[in-house]
Amino acid sequence: MRVRIVQLITLLILFTLPFIAQWAGQPFWIDLTTRIVIYGIAAMSLDIILGYGGMVSLGHAMFLGIGAYSMGILTHHSFEGSVVPFLPGEWTGSTSGFVHLAASILASGLLGLVIGLLSLRTVGVYFIMITLAFAQMMFYFFIALPTYGGEDGLNVWSRSEIPGLDLSDSMTFYFVCLGLLCAFWFIARRLVDSRFGGVLRGCKQNEQRLKALGYNTIRYKLIAFTIAGAGAGLAGGLLANLTEFVGPGTMHWTKSGELIVMVLLGGMGTLIGPVLGSAALLLLEEILSGFTEHWMIVLGPILLLVVLFARRGIYGFLAGKEAKDG
Amino acid sequence: MANILKVTNLNKSFGALHATDNLSLEIEEGTIHGLIGPNGAGKTTAINQLSGELMPDRGTIEFDGQDVTHWPIFKRAQFGLQRSYQITSLFPDFTALDNVAIAIQATDGHSFRFWGKAREDKSLIDPAMDILRQVGLDHLAHRPVTDLAHGQQRQIELAMTLATKPKMLLLDEPMAGMGKTESHDMMEVLRPLKGNITILMVEHDMDVVFALADKISVLVRGHCIVTGTPDEIRTNADVRTAYLGEG
Numbered sequence: 001m002r003v004r005i006v007q008l009i010t011l012l013i014l015f016t017l018p019f020i021a022q023w024a025g026q027p028f029w030i031d032l033t034t035r036i037v038i039y040g041i042a043a044m045s046l047d048i049i050l051g052y053g054g055m056v057s058l059g060h061a062m063f064l065g066i067g068a069y070s071m072g073i074l075t076h077h078s079f080e081g082s083v084v085p086f087l088p089g090e091w092t093g094s095t096s097g098f099v100h101l102a103a104s105i106l107a108s109g110l111l112g113l114v115i116g117l118l119s120l121r122t123v124g125v126y127f128i129m130i131t132l133a134f135a136q137m138m139f140y141f142f143i144a145l146p147t148y149g150g151e152d153g154l155n156v157w158s159r160s161e162i163p164g165l166d167l168s169d170s171m172t173f174y175f176v177c178l179g180l181l182c183a184f185w186f187i188a189r190r191l192v193d194s195r196f197g198g199v200l201r202g203c204k205q206n207e208q209r210l211k212a213l214g215y216n217t218i219r220y221k222l223i224a225f226t227i228a229g230a231g232a233g234l235a236g237g238l239l240a241n242l243t244e245f246v247g248p249g250t251m252h253w254t255k256s257g258e259l260i261v262m263v264l265l266g267g268m269g270t271l272i273g274p275v276l277g278s279a280a281l282l283l284l285e286e287i288l289s290g291f292t293e294h295w296m297i298v299l300g301p302i303l304l305l306v307v308l309f310a311r312r313g314i315y316g317f318l319a320g321k322e323a324k325d326g
Numbered sequence: 327m328a329n330i331l332k333v334t335n336l337n338k339s340f341g342a343l344h345a346t347d348n349l350s351l352e353i354e355e356g357t358i359h360g361l362i363g364p365n366g367a368g369k370t371t372a373i374n375q376l377s378g379e380l381m382p383d384r385g386t387i388e389f390d391g392q393d394v395t396h397w398p399i400f401k402r403a404q405f406g407l408q409r410s411y412q413i414t415s416l417f418p419d420f421t422a423l424d425n426v427a428i429a430i431q432a433t434d435g436h437s438f439r440f441w442g443k444a445r446e447d448k449s450l451i452d453p454a455m456d457i458l459r460q461v462g463l464d465h466l467a468h469r470p471v472t473d474l475a476h477g478q479q480r481q482i483e484l485a486m487t488l489a490t491k492p493k494m495l496l497l498d499e500p501m502a503g504m505g506k507t508e509s510h511d512m513m514e515v516l517r518p519l520k521g522n523i524t525i526l527m528v529e530h531d532m533d534v535v536f537a538l539a540d541k542i543s544v545l546v547r548g549h550c551i552v553t554g555t556p557d558e559i560r561t562n563a564d565v566r567t568a569y570l571g572e573g
Contacts, residue, residue: 195439195447198428205417212377212415213432213490214403220437 006319007272011182018174030170031242032286036279037177038238041184043262043274045231050260051269052192053224054204058128059115059135060259063229065251066111067104067236069142072154072246074103079157085147097160097167104237105230112229116222123207132253142248153247156240167241177238181275184231188271191227200224204269232259261299265306267315276314330355330494330524331376336385338371338548345371346382347548353494353541358516358525360535360556363545364569369528370412372545373498376526377409378402390493403432406493410486412502412528414479416471422482423467426454429489454489461485461515477508484515494524501531509534536560544568 014037021029042064049055077084077093084091094100119130148154159167167173191197199220202210210217240246249255258281266277284302288295310317331353338346345368353359361369374380376387378399387395394402403409417425427450431437434449444450458464461481466474471482480500487495500516501509509531516538519525529535535542536556543553546568552559559565 190441190443193443193445194441195431195437195444195450197440198424198431198444199437201419202417202428205419206415208379209411209415209417210428210432211398211400212379212403212409212411213429213486214400214408215432215437216398216400223438 003319006315010272010276014178014181018171022171027170030174032282034170034174034177034242036282037174037181037275038235038242039259039262039278039282040275041177041181041238042232042235043259043266043278044181044184044188044271045228045235046259047263047268047271047274048188048192048200048231049221049224049228050263051267051271051274052197052204053200053221054207055120055221055225056128056260057131057225057228058253058256058260059131059133060228060232061253061255062115062135062138062251063108063112063232064236064239064255064259065138065142065246065248066108067233067238068240068246068250069148069154069236070103070107070233071100071160071237071240072156073148074100075156075158075160076148076154095158095161097162097165100160100237100241101234104233106233108233108236109226109230112226113222116225116229120218120221120225132256135251135253135256139248139251139253142251149247151248153245153249156244156246159241159244160237173241177242180234180238184234185271185275188231192271196220196223261303265303265313267310267313270312270315273313273315276318280314328355329353330390331526332388333376334386334388336372336375336387337383338368338375338380339383345548346375349385349545349548349550351543351550351553353524353526355524356521357540358520358527358538360539360542361526361528361545362530362532362535362542362559367545368548369545370498371548373409373496373526373528377407377496403490406491407496408487408490408492408494409496410483410498410500412498414476414483416479416483416486418470418472420471421468422458422463422471422474423451423454425471425482426457426485426489427451429486430454430457433490457485457489460488462511475508477504477511480504480508481512481515484512488519488523492523494526495519497525497527497529499528499530501529501534513538 017033018030021027046060049057074093075095078095081092084093115134119127122130143151165172167176199210199215203217203221207217262277262281263274265280266275267273284299285295288298306313329352333349333351336346336349349372363369371380375382378397386393389407417428430450430453455464455467458467461484463478463481466478471479484500501512504512513534539556541553542556542559543550544559544565551564551568552562
């Protein structure tokens with residue numbers, strides 16, 4: 001019951017916030033809330049593998065970056081009228097939101113499949129290190145790629161185009177992001193409650209036992225890893241739209257760290273928790289960085305307290321015992 | 327009856343320790359076979375190689391007409407060779423029912439079903455409840471397994487292996503850490519399995535082994551020194567020497 005109330009209130013706040021922002025004459029709030037929602041999607045996708053599958057990936061921002069670059073590159077070619085390299089035919093990119101959405105999801109999902117294949121043979125610290133290594137490789141790859149701006153990144157000249165919607169209007173764009181968050185949340189919820197989800201949860205608790213029962217666990221983990229990558233890619237495509245810029249900084253390892261912090265802060269293995277974590281982290285940053293540039297000094301102890309005393313983070317604190325959903 | 331498991335000249339070394347030394351074993355279908363031996367005789371190492379958790383250095387394992395020596399553990403499990411662990415191995419965040427249900431799911435085709443709610447899936451819940459009833463724990467179905475007593479957790483673990491409808495069970499000390507009544511309950515669960523499921527059981531409680539087993543093999547320093555009926559083993563001079571440490 002309490003779980004439902006917390007979820008409902010979270011959604012209610014997210015749905016009413018832009019109106020409050022408008023009423024208060026603070027349009028900047030809308031951008032901040034949009035950022036919270038987008039990072040919420042990324043953190044939720046990480047929660048699928050981290051919170052449910054027990055896979056600590058320190059390279060999740062890589063997928064965020066790939067999603068962002070997918071959108072950015074297609075827009076770039078479309079404006080330049082140049083041909084997109086490495087693809088068959090003479091395609092000169094696109095400005096369509098549907099194409100961007102598909103490209104962001106497919107590119108990062110495919111990358112997730114490949115990297116998952118290579119890294120899921122390892123566990124524990126080795127898995128953390130190998131995901132970190134891949135993400136850093138990708139980071140330096142884009143730094144070294146002058147075609148798409150290298151270190152300086154790439155300006156996105158306009159937001160994606162969806163017939164009937166004006167995404168350059170921040171209110172409209174916000175609701176598109178929120179709609180996608182809700183859709184992804186629904187899909188992820190069904191996923192973790194399904195038979196597949198049961199096996200995924202089992203991987204976190206006792207993978208050896210699953211193997212002894214007859215599960216080829218690596219396949220299940222690989223699919224989860226791919227889906228999580230695709231989810232972060234979706235968030236990346238939205239992020240490129242929001243900032244109208246893509247740069248290698250999006251996939252820096254500290255970004256992956258921030259995503260993990262969001263999941264821990266909001267509550268591992270709860271899906272909506274990481275969205276709360278995203279809100280908490282970005283709001284803290286926003287408020288504290290007004291006072292001091294060393295705002296991390298305050299974040300550190302808070303994170304420590306949450307990890308020590310609230311196993312399911314903010315969500316667990318709000319929803320009480322029910323938050324434990326196995 | 328035919329042999330369901332045939333182990334030939336199995337060898338496994340960890341550095342200088344020759345944990346399994348030319349182990350050969352034949353187990354008849356439908357029987358309960360005890361595997362005993364002093365501490366450090368390599369019983370668990372042997373079980374780990376049969377289940378597929380450890381790969382032997384040399385030798386072959388034949389199970390139900392197939393050479394499974396190089397099969398990974400999940401493939402052997404799917405083929406009907408299931409194991410339980412000496413230290414209880416469950417899914418601690420799950421309820422008793424969920425633990426058994428995920429075991430049933432393992433045999434119910436693949437689990438790449440991404441949409442339907444597993445907890446409302448009658449084809450998992452109903453057989454899982456049946457299995458829990460069989461081990462007498464159906465009244466605790468919705469309790470988290472971590473709330474259960476040690477003996478009940480051991481029974482859940484056995485229930486999970488049974489839920490996969492195995493041809494053969496490898497039980498590594500099923501009575502470990504149990505009191506008298508608990509191990510009596512466990513025996514009552516195991517006894518009716520005789521004739522249906524072949525069982526290879528490592529067990530320290532000699533009363534249990536001699537009461538349940540049709541045949542017993544004695545392992546000393548990784549080698550099987552004798553296989554026989556409980557009566558033959560009881561009176562065997564070599565076995566006495568091995569256990570009392572003489573010679």
